[in-house]
Amino acid sequence: MPSTLTLFNLCCNSIMGTVVHKLPSFKFLNPTSSSSHYCSTTTTTTTTTRTSKTFRAGSRRRSFSISASASAVREDNPALGSLSLGHITRPDFPILHQEVNGSRLVYLDNAATSQKPTAVLNALQNYYEAYNSNVHRGIHYLSARATDEYELARKKVAAFINASDSGEIVFTKNATEAINLVAYSWGMSNLKPEDEVILTIAEHHSAIVPWQLVAQKTGAILKFASLNQDEAPDVDKLRQLFSRKTKIVVVHHVSNTLASVLPIEEIVLWAHDVGAKVLVDACQSVPHMVVNVQSLNVDFLVASSHKMCGPTGVGFLYGKSELLSAMPPFLGGGEMISDVFLDHSTYAEPPSRFEAGTPAIGEAIGLGAAIDYLSRLGMQKIHDYEIELAKYLYESLLSVPNIHVYGPAPSENVDRAALCSFNVENIHPTDIATFLDQQHGVAIRSGHHCAQPLHRHLGVNASARASLHFYNTKEDVDDFIQALNDTVNFFNSFK
Amino acid sequence: MSSSSISSSLRLFTTKLPRPLLCPKTLIPSKPHNLSFLKPISFQRLPTTPSSSPSPSPSVSASSSVPLQPIEELPPKLQEIVKLFQSVQEPKAKYEQLLFYGKNLKPLETQFKTKDNKVEGCVSQVWVRAYLDSDDNVVFEADSDSVLTKGLAALLVNGLSGRPVNEVIRVSPDFAVLLGLQQSLTPSRNNGFLNMLRLMQKKALQLAMEAEKGENLGLKMDGSVENGNFGSNSDLGVEKTPVGVSNLGLKVDSRDGNVNVELDSEVGGERNRVQSSNSGGLGSRGTRIKEKLESELSPVAIEVEDISYQHAGHAGVRGSDGETHFNVKVVSKEFEGKSLVKRHRLVYGLLQEELQSGLHALSIVAKTPSEVNGS
Secondary structure (H helix, E strand, C coil), X not given: CHHHHHHHHHHCCCCCCCCCCCCCCCCCCCCCCHHHCCXXXXXXXXXXXXXHHHHHHHHHXXXXXXXXXXXXXXXXXXXXXCCXXXXXXXXXXXXXXXXECCEECEECXXXXXXXXXXXXXXXXXXXXXXXXXXXXXXXXXXXXXXXXXXXXXXXXXXXXXXXXXXXXEEEECCHHHHHHHXXXXXXXXXXXCCXXXXXXCXXXXXXHHHHHHHHHHHCCEEEEECECCCCXXXXXXXXXXXXXXXXXXXXXXXXXXXXXXXXXXXXXXXXHHCCCEEEEECCCCCCCCCCCHHHHCCCXXXXXXXXXXXXXXXXXXXECHHHHHHCCCCCCCCCCEEEECCCCEEECCCCHHHCXXXXXXXXXXXXXXXXXXXXXXXXXXXXXXXXXXXXXXXXXXXXXXXXXXCCCCCCCXXXXXXXXXXXXXXXXXXXXXXXXXXXXXXXXEEECCCCHHHHXXXXXXXXXXXXXXXXXXXXXXXXXXXXXXXXXXXXXXXX | CHHHHHHHHHHHCCCCCCCCCCCCCCCCCCCCCCCCCCCCCCCCCCCCCCCXXXXXXXXXHHHHCCCCCXXXXXXXXXXXXXXXXXXXXXXXXXXXXXXXXXXXXXXXXXXXXXXXXXXXXXXXXXXXXXXXXXXXXXXXXXXXXXXXXXXXXXXXXXXXXXXXXXXXXXXXXXHHHHHCCCCCCCCCCCCXXXXXXXXXXXXXXXXXXXXXXXXXXXXXXXXXXXXXXXXXXXXXXXXXXXXXXXXXXXXXXXXXXXXXXXXXXXXXXXXXXXXXXXXXXXXXXHHHHHHHHHHHHCCCEEEEEECHHHHCCCCCXXXXXXXXXXXXXXXXXHHCCCCHHHHHHHHHHHCHHHHHCCCCEEXXXXXXXHHHHHC
16 A cells, blocks of 8 residues: 555655645636646657547557556547546536635546536527427427427437437436336336246346336236346346246346446347347436447337436336337327317327327437537447547556455456546445545445446445546546545544 | 312413424524524624635525524534534544544444334435433434445534533524535435434434333333422323324423423424414314313313413414414313323323314323312
8 A cells, every 4th residue: 555655645745745735726727627636647649530530449459457546648549638528528527616615526436427518508508598389389580499409309319329220219307207108108008917027136227127117017027137256246146047937137238336247148049039128227227338220139228418418307218119109108298199078098109109298308408409519529439439548447446455345356258437436445335435525526426326236246335336438548547546545545544 | 179270270381491492494684682592693604724625515505595503502512522523623623523423422232223213315324213311311322334324423412411401402403504514405305414413303202202201100211211290289190182294392391390391303394374262262273172172071170271372383383273382281080090191091091183183292291089079
C-alpha cells in the first residue's frame, strides 16, 4: 500500500506535498486541458484520427499487464489520451462541469442513469417551445408536427437497433414497464401450469419480479442459472435448463453488477431449438455498443432512454411483429383502441395497442435526439473506447489493497462493460461511497444495485459500483482511484 | 366515594409537562408561548469553513428554513455532543470524531440483532436495542456493519441513553444539521440516521407503554425493567389507547403523581385544525359509550365524562369532532373475578368501534359492587 502512494507522490508532486489529501478544488472550465493537474498525459500526440484508430485496433489485442502500480500512466495508449472520446464529448454535457462538496464532480454512476448532452436538452426545450401538442388524432399544424416528430423518434429507435419495422417499437415508460408488458400481455396468455421461465440469478429485479407475479397467476415455474467460477453467468448451466417445458428465456445482455456479457445469439439459437422465446434486457448494452436485433434474432428486447443519454420517462420494447400482433392489450385507455362501445371495445394494431393514453411525447423526441447524438459519434467507436476505459478501471482498481472486483476478468476472449462492482475487505461499501462523495466529489453507488439474489449468492449485503460512460475520461478513473485509496486509508486507520 | 374519585381524576389531568409535545418532525412556529419551559430563542446556523461544502444539500436547507429545535431542548449529553462537533471545523476531523464514537460504542450482542431491532431501509445493517433501567429511563444499544452509521448510532446512543422517554421522543432529527456532517434529513429509505432515530423513539415509546401495563400487572417487562413505582392508585389504571398506526396516543404516568401526557409519536401524524368541543352534556359519542356499557355490563353505577376539552390543542386531537377523551367509571358485577387488566380489556372490547372512529383515550375505573361498598 505505501508503495502505491509513494508512486502517486512521485507522479503528482506538483500538487501534493503529503500523501493523504483532498484534491485542490478548482473549476474544470476547459475540459480538454486535462493535462493541467495530473500524472501527466503529456504524450498527447497529435495523431490524426485515422492513425489513432488503427493504433487502437492494435492495442486492443495487446494484453495489458497488471502492474503493481496501476497509477503508471498508460502513456502509450492514445485512446485514453487527451484527444479521447471522453475529452472530446465532455463539453457537450453541462452537468459534468461542477463542483460537489468542494471537489470537481466525478460522475461514475452511469449504470444508474446517464447524463444528457445539450442536443437532447435542446430538443426537449424546443418541443415544448415550438410544437407541443397531443399526438395522433389532432388535425391542426402543431399536432401534426408533434405526431411527425414522435413517429420519427420511433423510426430512429427502430433504425438504431436494426428492427425491421418501426411498428415493432413500443414506447413505454421505461424498461421495467416494457418487461411487465411482456409478462402480462404475452405471459398471461401463453404460460400454463408447469411451463418454465428461465433466468439467471444475476438478473435485475425488473426482470425477475414481473415474472414471479405472472408465474403465481399462471402456475408457471421460474428457474435460475447460477454463476461459474469466473463470477459470470454459467452459460452451459443456462443451456442445460432449457427443455420442451421452457416457454421463455429472460436474460440480460450486459450485467449491471458483474459487467459480463452474455452470448445472446447462441442463447437465442438454443432457446428457439426448444420452442422458447427470448426476452433480452438490453439496458446496459444498447447505450454502450451496437445492438442488432435482427442478427441476434431476439423475440423481445427492452431498454430505457435515461441510460442512453435520453430523458427519463420513456423506454421501449422491441417485439417481433408476429408476436406483438398476437398479444392482448396491457393497459387500456385511449390511443390503443379502434372502436369503443359500452359493452366491448376493439383494439388497435401494434404498437398503438400497447401505448394507452398520452405518451411522453417530448421525452420520446428527446430520446430520438439522443440516438442522433450517439449515432453521430458511432456506437462502435463508443464501444471501443469504453473497452479501453473498462480495462483501465479494472486494473486500476486491482491496485487497491484487499479489494475484490466482481465478475469475470477482462481478457482476449472476455470483454467487460465499463463498470466495476467491488468490495474492500472490512470496509462497508456505504462508508466508501459516503466518504468518496463528501471528501472527494466522486459519485459512485453502494447497495445491491437491484440485484439482491446476485448479492446473496456472492455472500454480501451490498457492494460499491463505479460505472463509466463514453464521456468519462482516464482522469476520472485516476481521480477515483486516488480518492478510493485515501478513503481506504482513512477507514483502515481506525481499525 | 365515587365523586371524590372523579374529582381526583380531574386533578389527574392537569399536565405538568409542556403541551403540545411536539412531534419531532414539525417545528412550526405554532409552539405555545405561554410555557416558560420553552425559551423562544431563534437559532442561528454556525457557518462552516470554506473548505467544507459552502452550500448545504437541498434537504438540509429545506429544513433549516424552518426554525430548528433549540439546542437547549436536547438532552444534555446530546447537547455536549453537538457542541463538540461544532467546535471541530474540518469535515475530515468530524468524520474522525464520528468514527471515534463508533469505535467506543459497546458492541451489541448477537442475540439482540433481531428483525425487530433492525432499522428498516438501510443500505447498511443497523440494529437498535432499547430497554428501561431501574429509573424507567430508556437505555439504548446499537450496532452497524458500516462504521459511519455506527458512529451516528453511537452519537444517538450516547446522547439519548439514560434519559426519560418523553425527552427522547421530543428530539427532532434536525439536530443533525448542527453537527455539520452533511447528513441528509430527507426521509427516504436510505436515510439510516433518520430511520435509526425514529426506531429509537418508537422503541422508547413502546417500552413506556409496556411498563405501564407491567406496573399494573406487577410484572417485569422486557426482562430488565423493574416494576416501576409510579405512585398511581392501583384502582385507577390508566391505559393507552392506540388509534391506528399513524396516531399513537399514549398516556405516560410520570413519577410525581399521575400526570398524563398525550404524545404523537409517529412521523406524519395528522395535522388538522383544532376543533373546540363543548364539555357540557354528553355528545353523541359519549352517549353511545354510556349506552353500550349499560347494555353490556348492566352496571350498578356508571359515569361517563367527556374531558376532551382538556386535551384540545394537542396533536392527537386535531381533526376530530372533539369527542376524544373520556373518563369512564363503571361499577358492575361483570367485573367480579377479573383482574384489573381484564376489566379494562373488557371495556375496551365493548368500545372498539368508538376507538376506531376517533375516540382517542379512555380513563377507566372498573369496580365490582362489593369493592365500592366495602371501601
